[in-house]
Amino acid sequence: MRSHKMLFGLQLGFTLAVCAFLIVPVVLSILAGLTSNYFVGLESGLTLRWVFEVWDGYRDTIFRSIGISLACLLVTLVLGVPTAYVLTRSGSRLSRVVEELLMLPIAVPGLATALALISAYGGMGSFRTSWTFILVGHVLFTLPFMVRSVLAVLASIDLKTLEEGAASLGAGFRQRFFDIVLPNCRNGILAGSLMVVTLSIGEFNLTWLLHTPLTKTLPVGLADAYASLRLEIGSAYTLIFLLMIVPLLLALQAIARPRRKRFIRDDPVPEST
Amino acid sequence: MTRPASTKPLSISLKSCAKTFADGTRVLEPLDLDIHAGETLVLLGPSGCGKTTTLRLIAGLEQPDAGGRVLFDGVDVTAQSIELRNVGMVFQSYALFPNMTVAGNVGYGLRIRKLPAAAQRARVAEMLAMMRIEALADRSIDQLSGGQRQRVALARALAVQPRALLLDEPLTALDAQLRDALRVEINQLLRELGITAIYVTHDQAEAMALGDRIIVMSHGRVAQTGTPREIYHQPASHFVAGFIGTMNRLSGEMGANGFVCAAGIVPWYGGHSAADEILFRPEDVRIAEEGEPADLVGSVAAAFFLGDRTRLFVDVGDRQPLVMESTARCTRGVGEQVRLRVDPQGVLDLSSQRGSL
Amino acid sequence: MIYLLLPAAAFFGAFFLLPMCRLFLVGGSGTRGWSAYTAILTDPVYFNALLATLGVAAATTVATLLISAIAGVFLQRHRFPGNALLVSMLTLPLAFPGVVIGFMVIMLAGRQGLIGALTQALGGDKWVFAYSLGGLFMGYVYFSVPRTILTVMSATEKLDHRLEEAARSLGASTWRVVLDVILPGLKPAFISAGAICFATAVGAFGTAFTLAARINVLPMVIYTEFTLSANIAMAAALSFVLGAVTWLVLALARTAAGSTVAAAG
Structure with missing residues (x-):
């Protein structure tokens, strides 16, 4: 019994250390963003000066990132949900190929995708310099997450039979799609949406090559700040970024928790009444 | 009691309906079948015998191979998809919509038919009362037991006053005791409604209890057609003799x-x-x-x-x-x-x- | 129904497949011609970068799997007060972008970092390794641990308890149960999570960019070729090869683990 307790203690200690490794730098960076002079330490006093400085200098990148992420969400919803639906329902070899292809942009480094986009469309001046150029990259990168998230939910319910049930009651294709398919993959759409927005706001690998001086996003601004400005400003900027992204991540965690049981095919349910 | 006297029960005919799946497997040999108005016909056989395929052909969920025809009261409905055929269907897994309440499920077909809201409510209440599940109206599907789900599925299928009721192994997912009780209930219901019903099962006791006529199927063919007594006492083949009873x-x-x-x-x-x-x-x-x-x-x-x-x-x-x-x-x-x-x-x-x- | 795929297919064709083909052609259009594609093996500069990249990725994978296996199995198997909070904190950095993770490494191991301050306070030298391969390694582990822990936890949840009980009933000790039952049961999860970890570490750019331009890993070399040397053909060829490598790693892992595997970040 004692050795079990010791093993438990060792594992707990290790896990706590891992947790510290992940969380301590976040806390440090928050503190640094609120400290007058990080080199001196907390004695120099807390201040919002750096946060305001970032807000004044980089406000536009924040709004641009929010705008792009919402546009990205819209496009991935329109493209991704029907795609996931077709992939679930058809189940043919073709759909396996389509799924494989769609996942490529997350298998291939963002750098390669960005260079490919530039080599194909870099010459189209107005497109190259517009924010939609970045949007295209973000959609490529986030679309697989939307598709997979919806696919996961659709795979856990017997969509075919549910649709047959609706059809037997007289529902046509459109009615089935809006009454049965969409409501039943709501959780997948929600999780996918949060993931898409989170990833789009933080996307750097593609964006760094796709952006122009007039289309800087938040992470591009962050990289700028890290490279050229004092630590406190980088930290304050990071703080703003965390304020945007942490609620999204917490929401993601909340919906990832086990849900109530869903309709599952041929599941014998014992009578309890 | 629930259907207006004007709606006459439906007679259904299959004319040389065969079914070959895309991968080339022949699941149903050309089949001719007449289902009389108002009767309960049971399709009985081991799994893979073609009984469910036959039911799905009648429902409109599958298309017969070229040359096969499905007739409702003599009218060719082969080209009609299920949503136009007005048949009530009860699935083995019930296929209740998890995003709707019990009442929402039962009323869905009425909503599709754009009935006035008051009429929808009245009809839903009537169906819930008929299945004795009034108390469950606002429950979500997740909160129901198997037997309750079965009742909701029946109420939903019958709410739209279908021309025929198609049941695909509706009791298979339930335990033995409940199966017996529901079998009696379904039997009563079908007699009262006088609706044409096609019931698919692999359980011979269920088939005996419910069927006006039984069609025993094997390997995509009809092995024997007859009343439960005929099938039991005068089996036409060793297969039927062995499949039903000892x-x-x-x-x-x-x-x-x-x-x-x-x-x-x-x-x-x-x-x-x-x-x-x-x-x-x-x-x-x-x-x-x-x-x-x-x-x-x-x-x-x-x-x-x-x-x-x-x-x-x-x-x-x-x-x-x-x-x-x-x-x-x-x-x-x-x-x-x-x-x-x-x-x-x-x-x-x-x-x-x-x-x- | 298939026509519902058309918008996604059109978008994907126009903005991924076509540009990738273009990238491939551009890669062969430079002064080296098509031999640009073999330069990664023949040119010592690129080859060394390749070795450094693969090395740091392999080290990241091993470390991440070890850390995540211990913490993940522990968190899934033991319910104690604070468990949920711990899981929540461990998975919080799940979608932090590489640049931010680079900054986290600087906070820990940079010139004004915690580790340096601690080692100095303890009377030793000031440890500063953020701007080297060591820092990069730390960043990649930071990036990969949250998602790998999640994978390990869900795989542990799916393990059949009865197998362990059966092994115990046959007289197996705790360690034998771990070796003979738990680890083999988690193997598919390890393969897929490890592949994602490796592929991400090979292709990631943000962390390296934040830490320093001096770290010679392939993504940094590609970036330097593209911006500083304006050698677009070489950058294209290298990134095409890099993409092929990561895709291959993931495809192999998927065959081995039998489930959907994909990198992120």
Whole structure:
């Protein structure tokens, strides 16, 4: 019994250390963003000066990132949900190929995708310099997450039979799609949406090559700040970024928790009444 | 009670409906079938026999191979998809919509038909009352037991006053006791409504209890069509005889006084036959009274006390022991000799069907 | 129904497949011609970068799997007060972008970092390794641990307890159960999570960019070729090869683990 307790203690200690490794730098960076002079330490006093400085200098990148992420969400919803639906329902070899292809942009480094986009469309001046150029990259990168998230939910319910049930009651294709398919993959759409927005706001690998001086996003601004400005400003900027992204991540965690049981095919349910 | 007198029950015909899947498997050989208005027809068979495919062809969930036609009251509906056929369907897994409440599920077909809201509510209430699930109206599907789900599925299918009710193994997912209770309920419901119903099952007891007629299927073909009594007492083939109930087989040859086998002579009044095998049910053989002449003599191979009766396995020198039932008080032990009488009315000769299904 | 795929297919064709083909052609259009595609093996500069990239990725994978296996199995198997909070904190950095993770490494191991301050306070030298391969390694582990822990936890949840009980009933010790039952049961999860970890570490750019331009891993070399040397053909060829490598790693892992595997970040 004692050795079990010791093993438990060792594992707990290790896990706590891992947790510290992940969380301590976040806390440090928050503190640094609120400290007058990080080199001196907390004695120099807390201040919002750096946060305001970032807000004044980089406000536009924040709004641009929010705008792009919402546009990205819209496009991935329109493209991704029907795609996931077709992939679930058809189940043919073709759909396996389509799924494989769609996942490529997350298998291939963002750098390669960005260079490919530039080599194909870099010459189209107005497109190259517009924010939609970045949007295209973000959609490529986030679309697989939307598709997979919806696919996961659709795979856990017997969509075919549910649709047959609706059809037997007289529902046509459109009615089935809006009454049965969409409501039943709501959780997948929600999780996918949060993931898409989170990833789009933080996307750097593609964006760094796709952006122009007039289309800087938040992470591009962050990289700028890290490279050229004092630590406190980088930290304050990071703080703003965390304020945007942490609620999204917490929401993601909340919906990832086990849900109530869903309709599952041929599941014998014992009578309890 | 729930359908207006003006709606006449539907008659359904299948004309040479075959079904071959995309991968080339033939699941249904060309089938001709007439389902009479108002009858309950049971499609019975082991899994993979084509019974569910037949049901899905009637529903409009599958299209027959070229040349096959489905007729509703003589009108060709082959090209109509299920949403236009107005058939009520109950699925094995119930297919209740998890995003709607019980009332939402039952009312969905009415919503599709754009009934006025008040009429929808009234009809939903009526259906819930009929299935005795009024108290569940606002529950979500996740909170229902299997039996409750089954009732909701029936209420939903019947709410739209379908022309026919199609049931695909509706009781398979339930445990035995509940299955028996619901079987009685469904039987009552179908009689009251007088609706044309097609019921798919692999459970022969269910088929016997519910069917006006039973179609036994095997390997994509009809093995036999008939009333439950006909199917049970006059099976057309060894397959049907073996699939429904228990059947004893004895091998031997026809003699002047009956069928001669290792353990004795079984009376046979069926006229001339070259049979080398006869069949009879366990209930057509009994232990001979004291002093009564015996047809067969054997020894008890095994005895199982079942509470209300005793099942005996009697070794009569054939490949398989005879199965028979005796009273609960029967105390015959293994190895004991028993003298048996066979009811000549129950003796079957299927030798002419040999080689068929 | 298939026509519902058309918008996604059109978008994907126009903005991924076509540009990738273009990238491939551009890669062969430079001064080296098509031999640009073999330069990664023949040119010592690129080859060394390749070795450094693969090395740091392999080290990241091993470390991440070890850390995540211990913590993940522990968190899934033991319910104690604070468990949920710990899981929540461990998975919080799940979608932090590489640049931010680079900054986290600087906070820990940079010139004004915690580790340096601690080692100095303890009377030793000031440890500063954020701007080297060591820092990169730390960043990649930071990036990969949250998602790998999640994978390990869900795989542990799906393990059949009865197998362990059966092993115990046959007399196996705790360590034998771990070796003979738990680890083999988690193997598919390890393969897929490890592949994602490796592929991400090979292709990631943000962390390296934040830490320093001096770290010679392939993504940094590609970036330098593209911006500083304006050698677009070489950058294209290298990134095409890089993409092929990561895709291959994931495809192999998927065949081995039998489930959907994909990198992120």
